[in-house]
Amino acid sequence: MQKINKSAVQMQAEVIGNKKVGPYHHIVFAVGEMASNSRPGNFVAISIGGEATSLILRRAFAIYRAIDKGVMGGSIELVIAPYGQGSKWLCSRNVGDFVDLVGPLGTSFGLPTTNANTMLIGGGYGSAPLFALAEVLKNRGCRVDMVLGASTANKIYAPLEGKRSVSSLTLTTDDGSAGIHGQISEAIPRLLREFGTEVIYSCGPMGMLSAIAKIADEFDIAHQCAVEEAMACGIGVCMTCVVPVKDPSGIKMVRSCIDGPVMDGSQIIWDKKDVLDAL
Incomplete structure (x- = not known):
């Protein structure tokens, strides 16, 4: 811990x-x-x-x-x-x-040791931490492709600012009011191939993060995500924000407020059924 x-x-x-x-x-x-x-x-x-x-x-x-x-x-x-x-x-x-x-x-995003091709994926206002990350990655010489999605256009935060900070910006909306029509995860596989992405960073609702983690696994791409779990104390005392992760002994519950919020997406057990089966 x-x-x-x-x-x-x-x-x-x-x-x-x-x-x-x-x-x-x-x-x-x-x-x-x-x-x-x-x-x-x-x-x-x-x-x-x-x-x-x-x-x-x-x-x-x-x-x-x-x-x-x-x-x-x-x-x-x-x-x-x-x-x-x-x-x-x-x-x-x-x-x-x-x-x-x-x-x-909490923990912060880890940075590549080389000039990697990175993709930053954000859902709604949950994308906020990605803007500063984009600037850091860009200053390190990384390619930065950003994908912002939301249910509708006005819920995408500061798309113009995002465009200034990255190599490319793609918008998706569930209702088709801006960018690509559909959920953000539906657009990701094509974009990963197009940009040759080597590292994924994501922030947003847990359902979106789970979908991105599955795609990252299929493409064998490193994936860091900032999990969204309700935090009551923020300092690891109350145990309300625990997240199940893989462990040599089976499953370990970690506190997202101090072991996260940034975590390795491949280590999180996203499916509750898998947790129940292991108990």
Whole structure:
């Protein structure tokens, strides 16, 4: 088992930007030195609701981008969908407000040792960590092909920004309102052949990650994915975010908040039936 990210700190982070982008909010926090320790794939855990709230559990949010210099010092950016009570509260914060934040937490994406052909696959706002990863890979000389998918066009986050950071950008939508009509996994095999992909990075819903893992296995391509499991504490204490992985003894349950969220897609046991059969 991993230990909590050794660079993690708890702090009162000031909101220095909050902009609505389509159905999402792009929120910027001043975090000082925390930004320099943040890597693509890391996340933060935020206390939600204020001092008098009944929302006692922190909420985990993937870091969209970390900037270690600026007018306010280091900052991190989050992309948040205001769906639940906690995320709506966070999206309603104003510039100058403070939130209780712990980070950076979790594992980050591993980088190729050579100038590999990489494919970044993201579903909905879950694609947020891939934009910073694309910049890192591009600076290392890698080819970066990005595939962004969602149920409909307005749920694809910042496609124009993605286009600036990569060698190619492909969009897919379930309803055909943008790009290729169909689920994102349906387009991947053709694109892997076209681009000669050697490493896949993915973020998004667990169903999508499972489908990508199966394709990566069929093509014998390395696959790193950031799993989306509900995290109650974010520091490995509560055991609510466990994920079954392969182990010499059969199955091992690991905590996605500290052993992940970035994990080797080939080691995760995606089918619940396989877990039950092994018990």
